[in-house]
Amino acid sequence: MATENATFSGTASTDFTGAVKRRRIIRQALLYLFLTVWAAAVLFPFYWMVLTSFKTQASYNSEQRPKFYVSAPTTENYSEAFTAVPLARYFGNTLVYTIVTTGLMMVVIILAAFAFARLEFKGKTFVFTLFLSLMMIPSELVIITNYVTITEWNLRNSFPGLILPSITSVFYIYLLKETFEQIPNELYKAAKVDGTSDFKYLRRVMIPIARPTLVTIAILKVIECWNSYVWPRLITDKPEYFLVSNGIQEIREHGFGRDNIPAMMAAVVVISIPLIVLFLVFRNKIMEGVSRGGTKA
Amino acid sequence: MKITLDHLTKRFPNRNKKIREDVIAVNDFTFEIPDGKLIGLLGPSGCGKSTTLNLISGLEMPSSGRIYFGDTDVTDVPAEHRGVGLVFQNYALYPHLTVLDNIMFPLGNLRGSEKLTKEQMRDKAMEVAKLVQIDELIERRPKELSGGQQQRVAIARALVKMPSVLLLDEPLSNLDARLRLQTREELARIQHETGITTVFVTHDQEEAMSISDQIVVMKDGLFQQMGKPQDVYDHPDNLFVAKFLGTPPINVFEGTVKGDKLFVGDEAILSLKLENAEVPEDGRKVYVGIRPEGFIPAEDGEFSVSLSKIEVMGRDTSVVATHPAAQAATIRAIIASDAPVNAKDGTVRFRIKPAKLHLFDSADETRIDFHVI
């Protein structure tokens, strides 16, 4: 009982509340300050690109000290971005690439995950272990041969060449298999008793139940596709087949006479918007999906 | 140390944001916990007993009312300065520390003149480890211990600073039935040996009744009754307390007091006189609670029920029956196994032990005292 006398005496109680409250308020204020400073650091580049995209080239170049506001906003940079460089083309290419790659990948991984999760066949464990071990192989290692392969198949500067190597993902097969396995096996047995075929069961039962995970995987893949840079760069050298990442690099190095920063920023805004909108709509799904094991591709 | 709760109230904003009204977890509690006793806070889940415990510990601050430890007002004293030990339902043992390090952890918080050397800390920790009989396990990690052992470690960690008050939140609910029996005896022994005022929360009335010096019964944030377990059982202040205590539960009937007779259905089962209560001309409606052990089989008994079945349980016999005035679908009487049960046309007759019969007002369900005439 040594503590009781040492810790509180009759008058101490009122002092406690005052001091504790004051300290808590100061602490909270400092926390918010810290968080806000970093939030500003995150948002500032976005603010700057939108701001600059509305400045005329002349006014941007005349600003020895960059201004934080725009006095006479102009949209001419946006029309410039779509006319002076084939931005619409890059955009369309990326859209096609993203949709086809994601779509095909979903089919491939659903079939594989279903086989691993529900079907019985010889060597299942062995094949699955083999699949898992593939997860450790860095893409940098295999990209060299893939580059040679696609070149040999004469698929450079073509959509198949862009798409083919990114159609499978071992990690997503693994993720989906786990989800499929959580669906009670009784459902499968019941369907078998009713004479439902495997494929119909997959289509009518598994896919609807696993829809949340499927959507998450699809969104993550879309983000990955939209931002992919290395493979498209290796496999395309004709601007007709550039994706937005390569397009923006091309614009930076050769477009707009190199120094038209506001027009470049307009292009940057245009290619950033789709993903930001996607993020704001599916915020929870994306964050949950990423924390379940996504790493920046 | 004596603990006094004085008009203690705790409101929470409603989780459902559409409802503006606050949830009142603890509503105007006033009672006194005597020094050096083991007190059971008892009530169904969601009745506010854990909140009461958190208020005493200082983890939560009351919306209004005061808390006194001894004569000191500790309402505004933060948890760390109240000198309480707290044992969590899931024990909250640090998984990365050994048993000994877990027990020594609170001692490492002492500063200034109270600061202890490593040896002193170790000695103190070993002392309580011996008290709770886990001194053989001190090098293990929590996940290598059984549930009962983890519980003891948690108690040791709460005791090591020699708190003036020990608080336990559902201390036995994570243990299996056999361990629970053993651990509750252990708990009573530890409390007895240390003499620390101990409050524990439980929803299990048997647990509370068996080891508490006193129990406090709560319902929906409202204080119901406090007293020695047997006293509360024998003199429940209201219908809820009567129903909540006792297994099998008390049998409740709708009855009427007319003149000096108590009627259940058409039968006058007892002659009595109400104390401090008027009986109107056309009778007074009451709830009649009869404990299962209050029935004595007798062929000339005043109380008749329709027999459903007889369950023989060895030590005693359980008579399951129905009665039109009963609240529940079936009623249950516990009688000695050698007592004969004669059922004529499916009817069994009982005499009633007056001490096992309780009357409650039909409107506010409070106790109505009476004496037999």
Add this chain to the structure above:
Amino acid sequence: MKEKLRQYKAWLYLLPAILFLGVFMVYPLVDVIVYSFEEGFNFVTRTSQGTGFFNYSYVLHDPYFVQALKNTFLIVIITVPVSTGFALLLSLALSSIKPLRNLYQTVYFLPYVTNTLAVGLVFMVLFKKTAYTDGMVNLLLNAFGAPSVDFIDGPYWAKMLVMCIYTVWVVLPFKVLILTSALASVNPDYYKAARVDGTRPSRIFFKITLPMISPMVFYLIITGFIGAFKAYSDEVALFGTDLNAAGMNTMVGYVYDMLYGASGGYPSYASAAALLLFLIVLTITCINLMVSRRSVHY
């Protein structure tokens, strides 16, 4: 017969995945090792002059590779501890507030979903010194009395600084996300128990919080090392495709440059460099795993 049919059907479901993985992952893995030992492989005629360690020796003596190695190690050594530590600070701050928490979390996650090439361009504009203007960051530096520096075409340390700042900016969202959910999953009873015992905040952090989230911290350190060793597109975003000229190439960049572009056409050298990178990453990851196994106790 029926059993055979079932087996056959299961393999049919797996066929697309096996086909694609075989062609684009398993075969290349074998092939890249073969390439790396084939001396003077000709891309057009697909012939080589022999086998041996020549490619490795060439790569290791290439000053560009040495430069790339140095850059990569600097990026790893600087950004992994800085980003992990800073992410921990942000996550701790995030977990201690209630109002606006979701808003901050959303903002912090934003860089994860943006195109690093595109935002890299914005960073370049902010840091670059041109004929017209010294740029936003230099303006800020001048306000504190420091002289202007060209961070994009200027001295090495300045370029490395921007590189690291941008890398941290890019990798933080993932780390903050993982750490905040790790912090949220710590049972609040531990904190209550510590509070009742009067534990100081610093002791709570080092004795309870950190050990509890240590598996996730190690996970982040390991993936952080791997990710930083593979740095490439962030560099391109800031300094352009000709990283060798900028002196800012990385190991992955070296591999790609050997393969393709103005200096490309040498898949053998690329393969040797890629395998060297893989060996380094593997070694570091093993060391990391051993350390984490020793420090994470449950």
